[in-house]
Amino acid sequence: MVIEGEPELSESAAVEHEVHHPALQHHFENLEQQREAGTLGMWVFLVTEIMFFGGMFFAYTLYRSQYGLAFASASNHLDWKLGAFNTAVLIFSSFTMAYAVYSVQIGKQRRTIVSLIVTIILGLTFLGVKAVEYHDKYRDHLIPGRLIPGHNFDPSHVHLLPGASAQNVEIFYWIYFAMTGMHAVHMIIGVGLLSVILFFTIRGRYDPEYHNPIEVSGLYWHFVDLIWIFLFPLLYLLGRHMEH
Amino acid sequence: MSEHIVSVRIYLVIFLVLLVGTALTVAAGFVDFPGPLNVIIALTIASVKATLVLLYFMHLRYSARLTWVIFLSALFWMGLLFALTFSDYWTRQWLNQ
Numbered sequence: 020m021v022i023e024g025e026p027e028l029s030e031s032a033a034v035e036h037e038v039h040h041p042a043l044q045h046h047f048e049n050l051e052q053q054r055e056a057g058t059l060g061m062w063v064f065l066v067t068e069i070m071f072f073g074g075m076f077f078a079y080t081l082y083r084s085q086y087g088l089a090f091a092s093a094s095n096h097l098d099w100k101l102g103a104f105n106t107a108v109l110i111f112s113s114f115t116m117a118y119a120v121y122s123v124q125i126g127k128q129r130r131t132i133v134s135l136i137v138t139i140i141l142g143l144t145f146l147g148v149k150a151v152e153y154h155d156k157y158r159d160h161l162i163p164g165r166l167i168p169g170h171n172f173d174p175s176h177v178h179l180l181p182g183a184s185a186q187n188v189e190i191f192y193w194i195y196f197a198m199t200g201m202h203a204v205h206m207i208i209g210v211g212l213l214s215v216i217l218f219f220t221i222r223g224r225y226d227p228e229y230h231n232p233i234e235v236s237g238l239y240w241h242f243v244d245l246i247w248i249f250l251f252p253l254l255y256l257l258g259r260h261m262e263h
Numbered sequence: 264m265s266e267h268i269v270s271v272r273i274y275l276v277i278f279l280v281l282l283v284g285t286a287l288t289v290a291a292g293f294v295d296f297p298g299p300l301n302v303i304i305a306l307t308i309a310s311v312k313a314t315l316v317l318l319y320f321m322h323l324r325y326s327a328r329l330t331w332v333i334f335l336s337a338l339f340w341m342g343l344l345f346a347l348t349f350s351d352y353w354t355r356q357w358l359n360q
Contacts (some may be wrong), residue, residue, distance in 0.1 A: 054266065055327060062330050066337040073341045080345070081352060099289065106285045110300045114278040117269070117320045124268045234322075241320045250304040251285075256292035260301050 054231045061235040065242050069206075074248055075198050079253060082190050089187030091258025092180045096161070097154060097195070098250040102255035105148050106247060112141035113244045116213075116237045124231040128220065131233070135217045139242070142189040142210045149203050156192070180261055195254055202250060205243045212236045268323035277319045284312045 040050050047053040083090045114140045122130035154164060160173035174188040216236050219225065227234055288308040296304065318324040323334060 051266075058326070059330060059333065063335045066333060066340075069337040070340055073344055075346055077348060081348070103285060103289050107282060110281045113281075113316065113320050114274055117274045121268065121271060121274065124266070134348070148357065180265065192339040238321055241316055244320075245313050245316050248311050248316065248357070251311055252288050252292065256288065257302060257305060259292045262264065 040228055042224070043068045049081055050228055054229075054234075057231040057235055058238070061238045064241050065238065072198075072201070075194065075201065076249070076253075079194050079198065082187075082194065083257075084125070086184070086187035086190060087185035088180050088261075090187075090191045092177055093174075093188040093191035093195075093256040094157070094254060094256075095180075095262055096177045097255050098155065099255045099259065101148055101152055102251050105145050106251045108141050108145050108148070109244045110248050112138050112145070113241050115141065116240045120230070120234055120237045122231050123220070123225050124227055126227045128223065128225075130215065131225070135213055135220060136158060136232075139210055139213050140215065141238075142206055146210075149199065153253060156196075161192050163189050163196060179263050180258075198250055198254070202243065202246055204205075205246070209236075209240050209243050212239060267322065269319060269322065269325070273319060280315060281312050284330050306311050 034074045043050050043053060063075035119131050119138060122128075122134060150167065157170070159176040160170065161176065162170065163172050166172050172189050172192070174185045177185075177188050179185060179188070208216070213236060216233055219232070288305055291304045291308070292301070295301075317334070323330065
């Protein structure tokens with residue numbers, strides 16, 4: 020630590036340098052600055068993620084405004100109970116994630132580990148339910164296009180509302196699989212991230228001074244929850260009221 | 264600006280409100296409201312839930328102003344995306360009149 024104008028490196032300054040937190044990287048003044056830079060970087064990344072999903076939300080909005088009845092018919096074929104269950108699972112996982120951040124902030128390593136494990140299990144639960152739903156769609160021939168040889172899209176299982184076109188039902192399923200598929204990919208990445216964080220937490224890398232990787236992974240996890248908060252009503256619920 | 268520690272109680276309250284919001288949006292989904300009200304109600308509940316996640320779980324409420332600017336820029340670009348593209352789709356039929 021050489022500051023211009025200082026006579027020379029004093030003994031005490033040298034000692035102070037040595038007691039710097041081991042996680043502090045040399046291009047940052049202190050951990051506080053490092054933490055804020057890390058968090059800000061994650062937010063910038065999340066902005067690009069919002070734009071990424073934004074394109075798909077736009078596609079949904081556009082086609083729903085043009086083929087409302089077909090979208091409602093296709094949407095009503097989804098299992099809203101599984102969707103609602105998954106929403107609750109994700110919200111609970113956001114809570115346990117927030118609790119993991121809180122635990123590391125107050126220096127409770129064991130609680131951090133337990134809440135990270137619970138968060139990972141909840142994430143896997145969500146993915147498991149999603150797999151069941153995808154399998155139901157496969158069984159009902161609702162995988163759009165000819166993605167699976169010999170198993171083409173066939174909307175005959177979908178109960179069409181009066182005036183709805185069967186052809187446009189397929190557009191809904193393209194959007195459904197694109198959006199929930201990309202969301203599921205994010206969930207898988209999130210589970211991977213949290214597993215790495217869990218590993219380093221067990222190794223004792225984080226403490227109340229330095230835990231930015233947990234905080235930043237939490238931001239990502241909550242963001243993925245955020246996307247689902249919009250996906251659930253848009254994909255599963257809008258159209259239920261037209262059922263009868 | 265040092266790190267703000269949000270209390271467990273706040274996290275719990277937000278968690279419960281989010282669950283209630285989910286139940287509300289499911290219940291409202293089955294009611295046949297007049298006009299476009301179903302969409303408006305669903306999006307309003309989702310936006311409130313999203314705001315709570317952003318403010319408390321994601322600590323935006325306690326974050327630096329720069330973080331707010333970065334986040335709001337996302338809404339700005341999203342707004343541009345929707346506004347400019349829809350201005351195209353909504354006005355296409357005008358040519359045929």
